[in-house]
Amino acid sequence: MKIxxxxxxxxxxxxxxxxxxxxxxxxDPNSPASLHxxxxxIEKTLEETSVPNAVTSVLADYRGYDTMFETTVIFAAGVxxxxxxxxxxxxxxxxxxxxxxxxxxxxxxxxxxxxxxxxEEFERMDSLWTPHDIILRTLCRFLIxxxxxxxxxxxxxGHHSPGGGFQxxxxxxxxxxxxxxxQDMRSALDRVRERTLAMLSALGVSVYAGTGALCLLLGSNFxxxxxxxxxxxxxxxxxxxxxxxxxxxxxxxxxxATMILIxxxxxxxxxxxxxx
Amino acid sequence: xxxxxxxxxxxxxxxxxxxxxxIKDLLGSAILFGAYSFMMCVLWAVMGAVxxxxxxASVGAGVSTVFFVAAVFHTTRRTKD
Amino acid sequence: MEDALQLLIAKYxxxxxxxxxxxxxxxxxxxxxxxxxxxGMSIFQTAIILFFVSMGMKKGATIPIVVHEEAxxxxxxxxxxxxxxxxxxxxxxxxVAVSTLGVALALAVRVYKKYGTLEEDEILEQIRKS
Amino acid sequence: xxxxxxxxxxxxxxxxxxxxxALGWVKRELCFPVGLCGLGVVAWACVxxxxxxxxxxxxxxxxGGWEAPxxxxxxxxxxxGMVLAAVSxxxxxxxxxxxxxxxxxxxxxxxxxxxxxxxxxTGLLGITVxxxxxxxxxxxxxxxxxxxxxxxxxxxxxxxSSLNYVFMGTVGACFYLLGVGYLYIMTGTLNMADLARLLTxxxxxxxxQVAFLITMVGLWLKMAFFPLHGWLPNAYTHxxxxxxxxxxxxxxxxxVYVMIRIDLHVFGPSYSFExxxxxxxxxxxxxxxxxxxxxxxxxxxxxxxxLTYVILMEVGYMVGGFWLGNRSGMTGAVLHxxxxxxxxxxxxxxxxxxxxxxxxxxxxxxxGAFSKMPFTMGGLVATALSIVGVPPTxxxxxxxxxxxxxxxxxxxxxxxxxxxxxLVSMVxxxxxxxxxxxxxxxxxxxxxxxxxxxQEAPAQMVVPLLLVAAGLIALGLFSGEIVSRIVxxxxxxxxx
Numbered sequence: 001m002k003i004x005x006x007x008x009x010x011x012x013x014x015x016x017x018x019x020x021x022x023x024x025x026x027x028d029p030n031s032p033a034s035l036h037x038x039x040x041x042i043e044k045t046l047e048e049t050s051v052p053n054a055v056t057s058v059l060a061d062y063r064g065y066d067t068m069f070e071t072t073v074i075f076a077a078g079v080x081x082x083x084x085x086x087x088x089x090x091x092x093x094x095x096x097x098x099x100x101x102x103x104x105x106x107x108x109x110x111x112x113x114x115x116x117x118x119x120e121e122f123e124r125m126d127s128l129w130t131p132h133d134i135i136l137r138t139l140c141r142f143l144i145x146x147x148x149x150x151x152x153x154x155x156x157x158g159h160h161s162p163g164g165g166f167q168x169x170x171x172x173x174x175x176x177x178x179x180x181x182x183q184d185m186r187s188a189l190d191r192v193r194e195r196t197l198a199m200l201s202a203l204g205v206s207v208y209a210g211t212g213a214l215c216l217l218l219g220s221n222f223x224x225x226x227x228x229x230x231x232x233x234x235x236x237x238x239x240x241x242x243x244x245x246x247x248x249x250x251x252x253x254x255x256x257a258t259m260i261l262i263x264x265x266x267x268x269x270x271x272x273x274x275x276x
Numbered sequence: 277x278x279x280x281x282x283x284x285x286x287x288x289x290x291x292x293x294x295x296x297x298x299i300k301d302l303l304g305s306a307i308l309f310g311a312y313s314f315m316m317c318v319l320w321a322v323m324g325a326v327x328x329x330x331x332x333a334s335v336g337a338g339v340s341t342v343f344f345v346a347a348v349f350h351t352t353r354r355t356k357d
Numbered sequence: 358m359e360d361a362l363q364l365l366i367a368k369y370x371x372x373x374x375x376x377x378x379x380x381x382x383x384x385x386x387x388x389x390x391x392x393x394x395x396x397g398m399s400i401f402q403t404a405i406i407l408f409f410v411s412m413g414m415k416k417g418a419t420i421p422i423v424v425h426e427e428a429x430x431x432x433x434x435x436x437x438x439x440x441x442x443x444x445x446x447x448x449x450x451x452x453v454a455v456s457t458l459g460v461a462l463a464l465a466v467r468v469y470k471k472y473g474t475l476e477e478d479e480i481l482e483q484i485r486k487s
Numbered sequence: 488x489x490x491x492x493x494x495x496x497x498x499x500x501x502x503x504x505x506x507x508x509a510l511g512w513v514k515r516e517l518c519f520p521v522g523l524c525g526l527g528v529v530a531w532a533c534v535x536x537x538x539x540x541x542x543x544x545x546x547x548x549x550x551g552g553w554e555a556p557x558x559x560x561x562x563x564x565x566x567x568g569m570v571l572a573a574v575s576x577x578x579x580x581x582x583x584x585x586x587x588x589x590x591x592x593x594x595x596x597x598x599x600x601x602x603x604x605x606x607x608x609t610g611l612l613g614i615t616v617x618x619x620x621x622x623x624x625x626x627x628x629x630x631x632x633x634x635x636x637x638x639x640x641x642x643x644x645x646x647x648s649s650l651n652y653v654f655m656g657t658v659g660a661c662f663y664l665l666g667v668g669y670l671y672i673m674t675g676t677l678n679m680a681d682l683a684r685l686l687t688x689x690x691x692x693x694x695x696q697v698a699f700l701i702t703m704v705g706l707w708l709k710m711a712f713f714p715l716h717g718w719l720p721n722a723y724t725h726x727x728x729x730x731x732x733x734x735x736x737x738x739x740x741x742x743v744y745v746m747i748r749i750d751l752h753v754f755g756p757s758y759s760f761e762x763x764x765x766x767x768x769x770x771x772x773x774x775x776x777x778x779x780x781x782x783x784x785x786x787x788x789x790x791x792x793x794l795t796y797v798i799l800m801e802v803g804y805m806v807g808g809f810w811l812g813n814r815s816g817m818t819g820a821v822l823h824x825x826x827x828x829x830x831x832x833x834x835x836x837x838x839x840x841x842x843x844x845x846x847x848x849x850x851x852x853x854x855g856a857f858s859k860m861p862f863t864m865g866g867l868v869a870t871a872l873s874i875v876g877v878p879p880t881x882x883x884x885x886x887x888x889x890x891x892x893x894x895x896x897x898x899x900x901x902x903x904x905x906x907x908x909x910l911v912s913m914v915x916x917x918x919x920x921x922x923x924x925x926x927x928x929x930x931x932x933x934x935x936x937x938x939x940x941x942q943e944a945p946a947q948m949v950v951p952l953l954l955v956a957a958g959l960i961a962l963g964l965f966s967g968e969i970v971s972r973i974v975x976x977x978x979x980x981x982x983x
Binding site for chain 3: 043067266
Binding site: 012015016018019020021022023024031032033034035036037038040041061062063064065066068069070072073075076077079080082083084086088195198199202203205206209210212213216220221222223224225226 | 491494498501502505506508509512548549550551552553556557558559595596599600602603606609613621622625626628629632633635636639640646665669671672673674675676677685692693694696697698700701
C-alpha cells in the first residue's frame with residue numbers, strides 16, 4: 001500500500017506541477033482570474049448592494065445560492081453525527097456519583113430512590129474522579145459572555161469588516177463548547193437543551209431558504225432580495241443589504257447549533273452525559 | 277510581503293503537515309494538525325483573504341481540533357504509523 | 358539559468374501547494390490508522406483551499422473591502438482590491454471540509470466501538486476471522 | 488408560476504427536509520406524509536419542467552436575479568430534464584416503499600433519517616439542474632455526506648465501509664474541485680456555458696488538459712468506474728436495505744450524467760474525444776470494467792452483493808458507450824442512464840422486500856421464495872430480463888444502441904464485452920432463480936427454520952415494486968419515442 005501510494009502521489013504531483021508552467025505568475029494582477037468575472041464584484045458591490053465588504057456581498061448575494069447549500073452541508077453533517085452516534089435507550093446505571101460542591105467530597109449513591117439533583121450543593125458526575133477546577137470554571141464564566149458578545153458583533157458587522165454569519169456562528173458555538181469542556185456537558189445542556197439545538201439548526205437554514213422563498217412569493221426570482229423592498233419600504237439596494245443581513249443571521253443560528261450538536265455527540269459518544 | 281518570511285511560513289506549513297502524518301501519537305497528530313491550520317490561516321491573512329483566514333482560525337484551528345481531540349479521547353491515542 | 362530562476366520565483370508557491378496536496382493524498386492512501394487517514398484528508402482539502410486562495414492574490418492590492426471615501430469620489434478600480442471570488446468559494450470549501458471531518462470522525466468512533474481498534478489491518482483481520 | 492418551476496425543484500425538498508427533521512422532535516407520525524407531499528410536488532415540478540422543455544426548448548433560471556457569469560444559473564435542457572424526472576420519480580416511489588421497513592428498523596431516529604434522505608434527493612436534483620461548475624461541487628458534497636451517513640446506518644461492517652467511502656469520495660470530490668480550480672485560473676469563470684465559450688480558445692493548453700484529466704478521474708472515483716471502484720460493493724452491500732433502494736439507483740447514475748454534461752457542454756465533444764486521443768483507451772478501460780465486474784459478480788454468493796457488481800457493470804456500459812464518441816453510442820449511453828435508474832431501483836426494491844422477511848439474502852436463504860413471495864420475485868424477474876436485455880423490456884433497446892455504436896466505431900472489444908456480460912448476467916440471474924424456485928420442494932422436505940413464517944411483504948412495499956417493474960416494460964415500449972424526442976436533441980450536432 002505504501003509503495004502504491006507513493007507511486008500514485010508522485011505521478012499525480014508530477015502531472016499537476018507540469019501544468020503549472022502555463023499558469024499566470026503568482027499574484028499577477030493581469031491573470032484571467034482577476035480580469036474576467038471578478039472586477040464587477042468589486043466595482044459594483046457598493047452600488048448594487050451597499051455592502052462595502054465584497055466577500056460578504058458575493059457570498060450572500062451574487063452567489064448566495066452556493067452559501068445556502070454551504071449552510072445545508074453543515075446542517076447535514078450535524079444531523080448525520082446526531083443520527084450516527086446518539087444513543088436513545090440509555091441503560092440507567094445502578095450507582096450514580098455526586099459531588100458535594102462545598103467540600104469536594106464524592107458520594108456514591110447506589111439506588112436512586114430520592115434524587116440529589118434538586119439539592120443545590122450537589123452535582124452529578126459520571127466517572128469516579130473528575131477534577132474540581134475552581135479557577136478554570138470561574139475564568140470561563142468570565143470569558144464566555146465576552147466571547148459571545150464578540151460573536152454577535154462579528155455576525156452583525158459582517159457587511160463592513162471581515163466576518164459574517166458563519167464565523168460568528170462558529171465563535172458562538174465555540175463559547176458553548178468551552179462551557180461544556182470547562183464545566184461539564186450536563187450544565188452546558190442545562191443552558192441550551194438538545195431539542196432547542198436541533199430546532200435552532202433547522203430554523204437557521206429555514207430562515208435562509210425561507211428568505212429566498214419569500215422573494216419567490218413576492219414575484220421575483222429565488223433569493224432575489226430586491227423583491228423584499230415591496231414589504232419593508234426601502235429601496236431595492238437597501239433591501240439587498242437587509243436581505244444579506246437576514247440570511248447571515250440564519251447562517252449564524254444554524255452553524256452555532258450544529259457545531260454544538262456535533263461536539264456533544266462526538267465528545268460523549270452520543271450519551272450526552274458528562275463529556276470530555 | 278517579505279519573501280523570507282513567506283518562505284518560512286510555507287516551510288512551517290509543510291513541516292506541520294508531515295509531522296501530523298508521521299507522529300506516532302494521535303493526540304499529537306491532532307494538535308499538529310491544529311498548528312498546520314493556524315499556519316494556513318496566517319498565510320491567507322497575508323494574501324489578503326481576511327474572511328477565509330478568519331474562518332480557518334475559528335474552524336480549522338479551533339473547532340476541528342476540538343473535534344479531533346474529542347474523537348481521540350473516545351477511541352485511542354495509540355497508532356502504529 | 359536566469360529563466361529557470363525566474364520561473365522558480367514566479368511559480369514556487371504553486372509547487373509548494375501541490376507538494377502539500379500530495380502529502381495529504383499520501384496520508385489518505387497509505388496510512389493504516391483511520392484517524393491518520395482523516396488527518397491526511399483534511400490536509401489535502403486545506404491545501405486545495407490554499408491553492409484557490411492564492412489565485413485571487415494580486416500584487417499591490419489590498420483586502421476586498423471597499424473604502425467609502427474612494428467610493429464617494431467614484432473611483433473604485435478593481436486593480437486596487439484582491440479578487441474576492443476565490444475567497445467566497447473557499448469559505449464554502451472550508452465548511453464542506455469541516456462537515457466531512459465531523460462525519461468521518463463520527464464514523465471512526467463507531468468503528469472503534471465495534472472493533473476496538475483503529476488500525477485498518479487489524480480490523481480486516483478481525484473480519485476475516487469471524 | 489411555470490417560470491419558477493426550476494427553483495421549486497430544489498427549494499421544495501430543501502424546505503421539507505428541514506421541516507421533516509424538526510417534526511421528528513415534535514410529532515414523528517407527520518414526517519412521512521409531509522415528506523411525501525414534498526416529493527410529490529417535486530415530481531410534479533420535474534415532469535412539468537420536462538414537458539415545458541420539450542415544448543419550448545431549454546429553460547434558464549437566474550438565481551438571485553443575477554446574470555450568468557456573475558450569478559448562478561440553472562440550465563434545463565432535455566438531457567437533465569430527463570434525469571430530473573427519473574430522479575424525482577424514483578425518489579418518490581422509494582419514499583413510499585421504504586416507510587414500513589424504516590419504521591421497523593429505526594423507530595427512534597426517524598426524523599433525522601427522513602431529513603437526510605430528503606437532503607440526499609435535494610443534492611442530486613441540484614447537481615442535475617445546476618449550470619455552475621462550483622455549485623455542482625457543493626451539491627455533490629451534500630449528496631455525498633448524506634449518503635455516507637445513510638450507508639453507515641446498516642449493521643456489521645457498514646461503518647467501516649462507509650468510512651472507506653468517505654475517503655474515496657472526498658478524494659474524488661477534491662480532484663473535481665482541483666480541476667475546477669485549474670479551469671478557473673486559466674479562464675476566470677465558473678459558469679459552464681461561459682467556460683465552454685472561453686475554452687475553445689485554449690485547446691492547446693497543458694493546464695486545460697490536466698484539468699480535464701483530474702476532473703474525469705474525480706468523477707470516475709465518484710461513479711466507481713472500474714479501477715477506482717473499491718468502495719462501492721462493500722458500501723452498498725452493508726447499507727440498510729431500505730436505504731440502498733435510494734442510494735444505489737441514483738448516486739452513480741447522476742455521476743455519469745455529470746460526466747456527460749462536463750464532456751459535452753464544458754469541454755465540448757471535439758476536445759474530449761479527438762484532441763486528447765484518450766477515447767479508445769477509456770473504452771478499453773470500460774471493457775475491462777465490464778468483464779471484470781461480470782466475473783466478480785459470478786463469484787458472489789449473496790444476491791445484494793451480486794447486484795452491486797451488476798451496478799459496476801452498468802457503469803462500464805455507460806462510460807464505454809459514451810466514450811465511443813459516435814451518435815449511436817451516446818444515444819445508447821444516455822438511454823441506458825434512464826433505463827438503469829429504474830432497473831437498479833426495481834432490483835433493490837425487490838431485494839429490500841426479500842430482506843424485510845428474510846435474515847439475509849445469500850442464495851441458500853432464498854429457498855422457496857418464489858412460492859411464498861410471488862410478487863416480489865416477479866419484480867426481480869422483470870429486472871433480470873431487463874438487465875440481460877430481453878426485447879420487450881427497456882434494457883434491450885439501450886443495449887441495442889450500444890451495440891450499434893460499438894459496430895460503427897469498429898470497437899470489437901467493447902462489442903465482445905457487451906455480449907459476454909449479457910451472457911454472464913443470464914447465468915447470474917438463472918442461478919438466483921434456481922435457488923429461489925427449484926429448491927422449494929427440497930426445503931419443504933427439510934421443514935427449514937424460516938419456511939412457515941415466510942410470506943409476501945406488505946402491500947405498501949409490493950405495489951411500488953410492481954409499478955416499477957411495469958415501468959421497465961413501458962420504458963421499453965416507448966423507447967423509440969424517448970430516443971427521438973429526448974435523447975436525440977440532447978446530443979450536440981457536432982457528434983456524428
